[in-house]
Amino acid sequence: MDPTHFVQINTGSPEPIYRQLIEQVKRRVAAGQLQAGDEIPSVRELAQALAVHPMTISKAYSMLEMEGVLLRRRGLSMVVAEQHQGAQPTADRAELLRPTLEKAAAEARQLDLPAEQALQLFKTILEEAPR
Amino acid sequence: MSPHFPPAETPSAVMSGVSLRYPKGPAVMADLDWQLLPGQVVGLLGRNGAGKTTLLESLLGLRSPDAGLVQLFGQHVQHLDDATRARIGYVPQQSDLFEAFTPAQLLAYFRSFYPRWNEAKVEGLMSRWDIARDKPIRKLSGGQKQRLSIIRALAHEPDLLVLDEPVASLDPAGRRDFLRELVGEVLDRGATVVFSTHILSDLERVAFNIAFLSQGRIALQAPLDELLEQVRAFTGSVTEMAALMARLGAEPLKRTPLDAGRERVLARLPVDTAVPAGVAADRVNLDDLFTELT
Numbered sequence: 215m216d217p218t219h220f221v222q223i224n225t226g227s228p229e230p231i232y233r234q235l236i237e238q239v240k241r242r243v244a245a246g247q248l249q250a251g252d253e254i255p256s257v258r259e260l261a262q263a264l265a266v267h268p269m270t271i272s273k274a275y276s277m278l279e280m281e282g283v284l285l286r287r288r289g290l291s292m293v294v295a296e297q298h299q300g301a302q303p304t305a306d307r308a309e310l311l312r313p314t315l316e317k318a319a320a321e322a323r324q325l326d327l328p329a330e331q332a333l334q335l336f337k338t339i340l341e342e343a344p345r
Numbered sequence: 346m347s348p349h350f351p352p353a354e355t356p357s358a359v360m361s362g363v364s365l366r367y368p369k370g371p372a373v374m375a376d377l378d379w380q381l382l383p384g385q386v387v388g389l390l391g392r393n394g395a396g397k398t399t400l401l402e403s404l405l406g407l408r409s410p411d412a413g414l415v416q417l418f419g420q421h422v423q424h425l426d427d428a429t430r431a432r433i434g435y436v437p438q439q440s441d442l443f444e445a446f447t448p449a450q451l452l453a454y455f456r457s458f459y460p461r462w463n464e465a466k467v468e469g470l471m472s473r474w475d476i477a478r479d480k481p482i483r484k485l486s487g488g489q490k491q492r493l494s495i496i497r498a499l500a501h502e503p504d505l506l507v508l509d510e511p512v513a514s515l516d517p518a519g520r521r522d523f524l525r526e527l528v529g530e531v532l533d534r535g536a537t538v539v540f541s542t543h544i545l546s547d548l549e550r551v552a553f554n555i556a557f558l559s560q561g562r563i564a565l566q567a568p569l570d571e572l573l574e575q576v577r578a579f580t581g582s583v584t585e586m587a588a589l590m591a592r593l594g595a596e597p598l599k600r601t602p603l604d605a606g607r608e609r610v611l612a613r614l615p616v617d618t619a620v621p622a623g624v625a626a627d628r629v630n631l632d633d634l635f636t637e638l639t
Contacts, residue, residue, distance in 0.1 A: 225549045225550065226546060226630055226631065226632060227630060228628035228629055229573070230570040230573045230574060231550070231570075232570055233570075258532055261528050261532060262529065264550070265525045265527075265528055265550050265551060266528070267386055267551050267552070267553040268531060268532055269553050270553065270570070273570070
């Protein structure tokens with residue numbers, strides 16, 4: 215897997231980089247873009263591709279291993295764990311969107327926006343974004 | 346501690362009780378304590394004029410403090426032996442290259458001082474960073490001089506790398522390339538790196554630990570991940586805030602008085618403590634931490 219396009223990070227976010235990595239890998243596994251047995255870039259490859267401290271990458275990988283998303287193999291690169299055979303049901307995938315939407319909902323309430331209008335905005339954004 | 350970098354016996358650098366005051370000026374360092382462990386990449390943050398350069402120069406023994414002790418690899422900084430001296434790399438804020446030399450002459454000159462010299466790395470970086478080997482250094486651009494200064498500091502494969510605003514004249518692509526080199530230094534040798542910069546996005550990528558220099562001391566040093574997860578901003582009346590801090594066991598880092606007996610408190614929560622429902626708490630990013638803590 216090409217390490218430069220494996221994940222993207224945003225600096226300036228309150229979300230630590232290792233968290234961003236974890237969430238992106240989980241989303242790609244949930245969508246079936248990454249499947250059981252797929253090799254992921256090594257700590258070294260990804261650290262150099264992203265210009266990120268290697269401890270940040272190994273922290274993310276260790277947590278993904280603990281959560282059963284990745285599997286460590288002796289002397290070989292890590293792979294996606296075997297239970298992830300394809301895209302998860304949409305209901306499960308939608309659940310991964312919950313934290314982001316909860317944040318958006320809190321901000322909508324702060325702005326005193328009617329639910330209808332917030333929903334319409336989300337719909338517009340979904341439709342206009344490049345696929 | 347990560348399995349990659351187990352805690353090692355000797356810290357790469359220790360400063361204890363260091364004080365320095367310029368004649369007639371305020372104290373630049375006031376009983377400052379600091380420690381850098383092997384394999385750590387520490388980003389040094391401080392406002393302009395806070396004394397970052399003075400601190401880094403004192404760490405390297407280029408400046409004698411009025412009081413306190415500085416040790417590098419367990420040796421007093423003023424009495425380093427040659428082998429220990431050769432383990433240190435430094436990129437100063439102001440280019441200190443010999444302007445009349447060409448880059449090729451400069452590198453040949455420095456090469457003679459070091460027992461270890463990675464010629465392949467030097468050649469690779471000279472080509473990749475497009476530095477004319479045979480043009481006098483004074484004719485190079487600011488960015489090229491800075492790159493050459495970085496190459497000089499990396500050539501002898503230092504175990505401790507001190508970088509004072511190393512990327513100020515580099516463009517974004519040049520900065521990214523430089524950060525990759527730094528990551529390589531850590532991967533290959535577990536080098537200890539300390540660098541100051543105002544470009545927080547660079548720091549956020551490579552600096553696992555962040556140190557805040559404020560009022561002559563390292564006010565706080567911690568892994569950035571932990572700070573982003575544990576630090577929150579709360580607003581309320583002074584009495585409410587005191588009660589809340591006590592209830593959460595939070596450590597206040599900065600209090601800002603607001604009008605009508607209210608205040609904003611930036612506080613660090615204990616590990617794995619969630620903010621109770623109903624308590625408004627804002628998350629912070631590195632910019633916020635810089636603004637509040639330096």
